[in-house]
Amino acid sequence: MELRPTGKAKPKVGEQTFEEPKYLRRLIDEATPVRVKLTDNDEIEGKIEFYDAHFIRLTRTDGPNLFIFKHDIKYLYEAGGAAE
Numbered sequence: 001m002e003l004r005p006t007g008k009a010k011p012k013v014g015e016q017t018f019e020e021p022k023y024l025r026r027l028i029d030e031a032t033p034v035r036v037k038l039t040d041n042d043e044i045e046g047k048i049e050f051y052d053a054h055f056i057r058l059t060r061t062d063g064p065n066l067f068i069f070k071h072d073i074k075y076l077y078e079a080g081g082a083a084e
Helices: 019-029
Strands: 033-038 043-051 053-058 068-069 071-080
Touching: 019 043, 019 053, 043 068
Parallel strands: none
Antiparallel strands: 033 043, 033 071, 043 053, 053 068
């Protein structure tokens, strides 16, 4: 038995889900404290105040505010408590 293509291609999964802007906007609107793990394994805690396609601005109470390039972020997560 020979299998033949049906002529209909399966839909491809997109590379972007566009969920990142929604999630970052929620973190900003709710002033949720986050911890950011950087590619060099440093961790920084604060609240995201602004973001664009290339960086986030992290507001901290224990140091200067930071602009962090997204390519330097390994991951981030909600800290669960007040940022210190």
